[in-house]
Amino acid sequence: MKRTAVRRRVARVLQKRASTSGATPNLRAEIVGTALRLSSSGLSPGRSGNVSMRIDNGMLITPTGIGAGELRPADIVEVRLDGRVAAGQRVASSEWRVHLGIYKARADVGAVVHTHSLNATALSCLHRSIPAFHYMIAEFGGDRVSCAPYATYGSDELARFAVKALGLREACLLANHGAVAVGESLRQAFERAGTLEALAAQYARALQIGRPRLLSSREMARVIEKFKTYGKQTEVKAKS
Numbered sequence: 001m002k003r004t005a006v007r008r009r010v011a012r013v014l015q016k017r018a019s020t021s022g023a024t025p026n027l028r029a030e031i032v033g034t035a036l037r038l039s040s041s042g043l044s045p046g047r048s049g050n051v052s053m054r055i056d057n058g059m060l061i062t063p064t065g066i067g068a069g070e071l072r073p074a075d076i077v078e079v080r081l082d083g084r085v086a087a088g089q090r091v092a093s094s095e096w097r098v099h100l101g102i103y104k105a106r107a108d109v110g111a112v113v114h115t116h117s118l119n120a121t122a123l124s125c126l127h128r129s130i131p132a133f134h135y136m137i138a139e140f141g142g143d144r145v146s147c148a149p150y151a152t153y154g155s156d157e158l159a160r161f162a163v164k165a166l167g168l169r170e171a172c173l174l175a176n177h178g179a180v181a182v183g184e185s186l187r188q189a190f191e192r193a194g195t196l197e198a199l200a201a202q203y204a205r206a207l208q209i210g211r212p213r214l215l216s217s218r219e220m221a222r223v224i225e226k227f228k229t230y231g232k233q234t235e236v237k238a239k240s
């Protein structure tokens with residue numbers, strides 16, 4: 001991604017965050033709602049999966065060990081950029097280092113969703129990146145979704161591997177573990193987690209049938225360019 005594009009996105013995220021600062025209760029409720037959707041959509045079986053949003057000087061993240069159905073806004077944990085958690089809060093998700101590492105590395109990211117969704121996780125168990133087998137891979141800002149090497153869950157090493165595999169793209173796989181999707185907003189990160197799972201299912205199916213034929217880097221560059229305006233409604237100005 002070009003530097004100017006990154007700068008524009010950073011400015012958008014900061015603008016949004018500035019308008020929501022002081023609105024932590026709303027952000028907490030949004031995280032609870034997304035955790036519920038993650039669970040009901042089947043993207044995070046059992047108690048797997050966690051969700052976070054950037055706030056000034058840190059992030060809000062789901063706690064460990066509480067099922068989405070029992071989660072309340074007050075259970076959401078505020079973690080500062082230095083990794084500290086104020087007293088009296090729940091224990092943060094075991095993958096808080098992955099989330100925090102991404103916010104530190106990517107100023108344009110406003111939300112992170114981590115899942116153990118079925119097909120993305122199955123591919124991660126083969127240590128397989130998802131190449132440009134379908135043009136929709138461009139949704140993630142490049143010609144592949146990379147798979148980070150294996151590291152123990154909750155470790156600093158896993159956070160480093162995840163940040164590296166993500167690079168400037170919008171998702172990555174974590175070997176023998178699951179997937180991570182990011183976005184400017186929580187809604188965008190959640191939608192990307194769903195898109196990633198659908199693509200992972202299609203790629204896994206194609207691998208069962210034969211050897212998928214991949215799109216060229218040139219074609220993917222063309223699609224990425226088209227995606228910059230794809231699905232955007234042109235504003236219709238009212239006649240005066």
Ligand SMILES: [Zn+2]
Nearest residue numbers: 049095177178
């Ligand atoms: Zn996990």
